[in-house]
Amino acid sequence: MLNGGVGTLGAFLLALSCLIFIHELGHFAVARWVGVKVLRFSIGFGRPIWRRQAKNGTEWVVALIPLGGYVRMLDEREGPVSPREVHQAFNQKSLAQRSAVVVAGPLANFLLAWLLFSLLYALGIPGQRPCLDAPEPGTLAWKAGIRAGECVSSLEGGAIRTWQDFELEWPGAVRGRGTVTLVTRNDQGQEKVHPLTTAQVTSATEEGVEGSGFHLWTPPLPPVVGQVIPDSVADKAGLKPLDRLLRVAGQPVETWVQVVRIVENHPQAVVEIELQRAGQTRRVQVIPRAVELPNGHQIGRIGISPQVTEAMRRQWTVLDKDSPLRALWHGAVKTGSLTLLTLNSFGQMITGQASLDNLGGPVRIASLAGDSARLGLLPYLQFMALISISLGVLNLLPIPLLDGGHLLYHAVEWVRGRPLSAEIMSLTQRFGFFLLAGLMVFSFLNDLRHFFNH
Incomplete structure (x- = not known):
């Protein structure tokens, strides 16, 4: 689809701009719905390179630094508001209305991911058949009785249609469960149930499917x-x-x-x-x-x-395709499972169970954008869906300046019966700024280290 560094940068900027636009459009749409006046809708930060004033008073802006965006609303806490417009101020709206405006941004990202995954399933996503090669003796797969030629049909009751499904669902299925049930099917269509015990599951959570002895069967291909x-x-x-x-x-x-x-x-x-x-x-x-x-x-x-x-392709691959209605359901399930997986990954990094080296910044995301774009339209749309989920989850973290931080303020206001003082709000927002700036610098340094080492 795209080649070279210019193509990678273009794929990154296109994906990021679309995701930011959808996120801010969620805030904008709900703000207008509850009667809040929007002063500016900006894609990017810094000096505007394009602007347009709409009849309703909203200024639409594309700014120089495309690493974010914002919706600026009329608010008495940020400047004087004329008496005839005070009813359109954000701070004059009810707590429920303000919370709806805040949460609408991340929800828009989840909605986009759902629609993209639904579209992909309706068009058909090529995947590898979840058929297994012989496991090494002593591994979890070997102890569970897995033999070469069996194909995974379900994991913990959830249907497995491709090897990619199996890899994705494995960590969540085994984590924290006493027993896990894996069902396979042989060439004759006969099903076999493989129960996995708690001790086996505990030893398998960190290594993933490959480390647990589950290997994808591939036809013997010549070295061409x-x-x-x-x-x-x-x-x-x-x-x-x-x-x-x-x-x-x-x-x-x-x-x-x-x-x-x-x-x-x-x-x-x-x-x-x-x-x-x-x-x-x-x-x-x-x-x-x-x-x-x-x-x-x-x-x-x-x-x-x-x-x-x-002939090999038909033997090895499967087209994961649904009817339009089924695709909507499958897209919702995929979005939900990936959201939980992303939340768990953030949680593991916060608690120290996972390395912060996994935290990627704009350089790594740009590289992934370029790689997916080179593979074609469908992989690129899948990449956008994955990043949209990450963006939605990230913004829901309870950090001041993020949407999750504003929701935390609203939760405290609901408990106290009144908003936090301006001094506390200012102090926590400064803390949030330095925390986010530190995370950005850390992720960027991670990217540079990853780039030079690899």
């Missing part, structure tokens, strides 16, 4: 390059589609799995690849890019995928 990601390590080294790999790091290869394993075991190391192209043997050198897994382990990636015939 199908696609080369633009600007990847492989692309810069000169690898081309239809190249047949003969040796990697001095080891002969006969299957694609062998290629993957050798490359994964050589992050940031020089690897020589011997290949055959148009009947001629060539040699190229690559340095696999280091990719860090959730468990902290690093693997190598060079940016190539195998050649897959249509």
Whole structure:
């Protein structure tokens, strides 16, 4: 869809601007609905580069720094208000009306994610069949009686239709439960129930499906390059589609799995690849890019995928597609599960159960935006849905200056029967500013460290 750094930046700015617009539009729409006058609707901060005054008095602005936005409403606490407009001031509205205006922004992000996921399910999301390879002896999957060729059909009663579903649902399904039920189906359609015990589940929560012995079955693919990601390590080294790999790091290869394993075991190391192209043997050198897994382990990636015939594709993949009505339900379920997963991730970072190194900033998000855009429209829309959920959850955190902080003020006002004093509001907002600024700097430094290390 897009190539190069300019494409990555464009994909990032487009996605971010759309998500900010939807968020602020939620605030704007509910504010107008309850009778609050909106003075300015801004996408971005700083000096305006485009502005337009609407007939209703709202100034629409696109500002220079596109890392946020705001809706400025008429409010007696922020400046003088004429007597004829005082009924349109935000502070004059009831507590319920003000809370509705505040919560509308994050809800708009969740609504967008729901609509995007629903659209994706209606169009059809290609996924890998959740069929399992043989687990290693002693792993959770092996102890549960999993055997090669079985396909996961449900986890804790929830339907599993793709390998991606299984990876996504696994952490939430096993966390905090006494027993977990996994159901598989073989080639003959016979189902088998695999109960997982508490001790097994506890040991499996951190490693994910792969660390628990569940491995995706893949058909035996020849070591022939199908696609080369633009600007990847492989692309810069000169690898081309239809190249047949003969040796990697001095080891002969006969299957694609062998290629993957050798490359994964050589992050940031020089690897020589011997290949055959148009009947001629060539040699190229690559340095696999280091990719860090959730468990902290690093693997190598060079940016190539195998050649897959249509027959193999039908055997290996499934189109996760619904009717329009079913897609709406499936989109809601997906949005809900990802919201809970995001909340849990934030909670683990706050409590120290997960590393703050996982906290990404604008550089990492821009990289993900570019990667998803290069893969096509559907992956890009999926990326936007995921970031929209993250934006909604982030804004609901009870930190002053965020929507969650304002909701916390409203909760205190409801308990006390009166608002907090201006002095306390000012003090907590300064604290919130420094906290958010610190988080932004930390995430940006994380991005830089990740960029230079990988």
